[in-house]
Amino acid sequence: xxxxxxxxxxxxxxxxxxxxxxxxxxxxxxxYEDISNVPQDISVYIWFYTCPxxxxxxxxxxxxxxxxxxxxxxxxxxxxxSYLLLFALVPIDxxxxxxxxxxIKETIISYNQHLxxxxxxxxxxxxxxxxxxxxxxxxxEIIDWRYYFLYKTLINPGLSASFSTWFRxxxxxxxxxxxxxxxxDLDDTLWGGVLGEEGIEGIQLGNDYPGNVYKTFQKxxxxxxxxxxLLAIVSKNNENEVWEAFETHPDMVLKKADFVAWRINWNxxxxxxxxxxxxxxxxxxxxxxxxxxxxxxxWIIQALPxxxxxxxPKAQYxxxxxxxxxxxxxxxxxxxxxxxxxxxxxxxxxxxRQQSQxxxxxxxxxxxxxxxxxxxxxxxxxxxxxxxxxTQKTNQFNLTTRRYSEADISNFIESGYKVYxxxxxxxxxxxxxxxxxxxxNISPDQAEIDSYLLSCRILGRFIEFALMKRILNNAYANxxxxxxxxxxxxxxxxxxxxxxxxxxxxxxxxxxxxxxLLKLNKLFSIEPYYSFTGI
Amino acid sequence: MRxxxxxxxxxxxxxxxxxxPEDVAYGIHExxxxxxxxxxxxxxxxxxxxxxxxxxxxxxxxxxxxVDCLTLKK
Numbered sequence: 001x002x003x004x005x006x007x008x009x010x011x012x013x014x015x016x017x018x019x020x021x022x023x024x025x026x027x028x029x030x031x032y033e034d035i036s037n038v039p040q041d042i043s044v045y046i047w048f049y050t051c052p053x054x055x056x057x058x059x060x061x062x063x064x065x066x067x068x069x070x071x072x073x074x075x076x077x078x079x080x081x082s083y084l085l086l087f088a089l090v091p092i093d094x095x096x097x098x099x100x101x102x103x104i105k106e107t108i109i110s111y112n113q114h115l116x117x118x119x120x121x122x123x124x125x126x127x128x129x130x131x132x133x134x135x136x137x138x139x140x141e142i143i144d145w146r147y148y149f150l151y152k153t154l155i156n157p158g159l160s161a162s163f164s165t166w167f168r169x170x171x172x173x174x175x176x177x178x179x180x181x182x183x184x185d186l187d188d189t190l191w192g193g194v195l196g197e198e199g200i201e202g203i204q205l206g207n208d209y210p211g212n213v214y215k216t217f218q219k220x221x222x223x224x225x226x227x228x229x230l231l232a233i234v235s236k237n238n239e240n241e242v243w244e245a246f247e248t249h250p251d252m253v254l255k256k257a258d259f260v261a262w263r264i265n266w267n268x269x270x271x272x273x274x275x276x277x278x279x280x281x282x283x284x285x286x287x288x289x290x291x292x293x294x295x296x297x298x299w300i301i302q303a304l305p306x307x308x309x310x311x312x313p314k315a316q317y318x319x320x321x322x323x324x325x326x327x328x329x330x331x332x333x334x335x336x337x338x339x340x341x342x343x344x345x346x347x348x349x350x351x352x353r354q355q356s357q358x359x360x361x362x363x364x365x366x367x368x369x370x371x372x373x374x375x376x377x378x379x380x381x382x383x384x385x386x387x388x389x390x391t392q393k394t395n396q397f398n399l400t401t402r403r404y405s406e407a408d409i410s411n412f413i414e415s416g417y418k419v420y421x422x423x424x425x426x427x428x429x430x431x432x433x434x435x436x437x438x439x440x441n442i443s444p445d446q447a448e449i450d451s452y453l454l455s456c457r458i459l460g461r462f463i464e465f466a467l468m469k470r471i472l473n474n475a476y477a478n479x480x481x482x483x484x485x486x487x488x489x490x491x492x493x494x495x496x497x498x499x500x501x502x503x504x505x506x507x508x509x510x511x512x513x514x515x516x517l518l519k520l521n522k523l524f525s526i527e528p529y530y531s532f533t534g535i
Numbered sequence: 536m537r538x539x540x541x542x543x544x545x546x547x548x549x550x551x552x553x554x555x556p557e558d559v560a561y562g563i564h565e566x567x568x569x570x571x572x573x574x575x576x577x578x579x580x581x582x583x584x585x586x587x588x589x590x591x592x593x594x595x596x597x598x599x600x601x602v603d604c605l606t607l608k609k
Contacts, residue, residue: 018570146589157577
C-alpha cells in the first residue's frame with residue numbers, strides 16, 4: 001500500500017478514474033480532457049486517456065487526434081524532472097457503430113507508437129499497457145454501464161481493488177529497481193591503503209597510478225551525489241582521523257558535506273548499515289554497499305540480504321569501470337526509457353514530422369482551434385431545473401457555492417435578478433447548459449454577482465473568463481457601473497480563489513469571505529475565438 | 536444493518552470508526568461528495584451482494600434511504 005505514497009501524483013484523464021486510485025494518497029486529477037493546469041510540484045504525472053466510447057467513426061478519430069495534441073502540449077509544460085506514465089490506448093468497447101475497423105485500429109496503434117516515441121525521447125517516461133489489466137480481468141465486466149452513465153466512469157469502479165494491485169506492480173517495475181543510497185567503505189575503496197596504518201600522507205590518492213584511480217572514482221561519486229544518489233560511509237576507522245583526511249588531503253575530491261550519513265567506528269557493519277537506513281528513513285532494500293573486503297561483503301549478504309553488494313574488483317584500474325556498471329544497474333532508472341524502444345526509432349521520425357504539422361505551441365492556439373460557441377440566455381421554465389441542479393452539484397468552479405432550489409431560482413427571476421445559463425459547444429459536440437451566473441441588481445447602476453459557476457466539463461479553456469467578460473459587457477451596456485462580487489472558500493473551490501483578482505476586481509474586504517468591487521468604465525475585449533450568441 | 540453501513544461509510548470516507556453521525560447525508564457531510572458516493576455504492580454492492588439501479592443510487596443520500604433500498608433487495 002505504501003509504494004507510491006509520499007509522492008504527489010497528477011492524473012490527466014478523460015473519464016472518471018478517481019475510484020481506481022482511491023488507495024493512493026496525494027493524487028490530484030485534471031478536469032475531463034482538461035490540460036489547462038499543469039502543476040509543477042508533482043513527482044509523477046499520469047496520462048490516463050482511454051478510448052472514447054459511444055462515438056461515431058469520424059468523432060473517434062478526431063478525439064484520439066485531440067488527445068495526442070493535448071499530450072504534446074502537456075509535454076511542453078510539465079516538470080521535466082518528474083515521472084510521466086503514459087497509458088496506452090486499448091479498444092475497451094467494441095466498435096459497434098463504426099464500420100472501418102482497420103482504420104480505427106491503425107489510429108490506436110499510431111497513438112500508442114506516438115507514446116512510445118515520447119517515452120524514447122523523454123527521460124523518466126514509461127508507457128503503461130492497460131491491455132494487461134484488461135486481459136487479467138477479462139472475465140469481469142470492464143465497463144459497468146450504470147456507473148458510466150451516472151458518473152462517467154469507463155473502467156468499472158468495482159474493479160478498483162484489482163486495479164490498485166495491478167498498478168502498484170507496474171510502478172514497482174518502474175521504480176523498485178532504483179536504489180537510493182550508496183554506502184561506501186573507505187580504506188582500499190575511496191583511497192588505496194589503510195589510513196590508520198599509513199597515515200594521511202601515505203594513502204594512495206592523487207594524480208599517479210594507482211592514486212589517480214581513486215581520485216577518478218571520487219569524482220564519479222561526486223557526480224552521482226549531484227544526480228540525487230545519497231552517499232554514506234560505513235568504515236572501521238577512527239572518526240577523527242577520517243575527517244582530518246577529508247579536510248587536509250590535497251587530492252580528496254569528496255568532502256564531509258557530500259555525505260548524508262556515516263558510521264565510522266568498530267561496530268558490526270550490518271548494524272551500522274541498518275542504523276543508517278533508519279536515520280535516513282529509507283528501506284534496507286534501497287541500499288548498495290561498496291566494500292573491497294570479501295569477508296565483510298559476505299557478512300552483509302548474509303545479514304542483510306536486501307542490500308545490494310556488488311563484487312568489488314581485485315585490480316585497482318577496474319574500479320572506475322566497476323562503478324559505472326553499478327551506477328547504470330542500480331541508480332540510472334531513467335534509462336528505462338531506452339528499453340525495447342529501438343524498434344520504434346524509425347517510427348519516431350515519422351511521428352515527429354506529423355507532430356510539427358499538428359502541434360500547437362501555445363494553449364491559446366489550441367483553444368482557438370476548438371471552435372467554441374457559447375450561448376448565454378436568461379433562465380426560462382425549460383432551463384430552471386438544470387440551473388438549480390448545477391447550483392446543487394457544482395463544487396470546484398463555484399465562487400460562492402450557494403445551493404438553490406428551482407423555487408429559489410424562480411423567485412430570483414420574479415425579484416428582477418438576472419439569471420443566466422450558458423451552454424457551450426465545440427467541434428466535438430455540445431455540452432449543454434454548463435455555466436450559471438446569477439446577478440442581483442442593487443440600484444440602476446449597481447449590481448452584485450450572487451453566484452457564478454461552471455461545470456468541470458468545460459473547464460480548462462478559459463471559458464470562465466470569456467463568459468464573465470461577456471456578462472459584464474452586457475451589464476455595462478445596460479448602464480451598470482459598479483459590480484460587487486464575493487469569493488467564499490470551501491474545501492473544493494480553491495481554483496477560483498483568484499478568479500476576480502485576475503479579472504481586475506478590487507478587493508474591498510478580506511477575511512474568510514472575500515468581497516470585491518469592479519468599477520465598469522469600458523467594455524472588456526474578448527478573445528475572438530469564442531463566439532457568443534444570446535446576450 | 537445500520538451499523539454495517541456506518542462502518543463501510545467510515546472506511547470509504549477515511550474517517551474514524553464510530554464518527555459517522557446517524558443523520559449523515561450526501562452533500563452535508565464534508566466527505567460525502569459525488570466521488571465518495573460512487574465509492575460508497577461500489578462498497579455497499581460488494582458487501583451486501585446486490586446491484587442498485589441508477590435511480591436507487593441517486594436516492595441513497597442518507598442512512599434511512601440506503602436501508603430502504605437494501606431491504607427491498609432482500
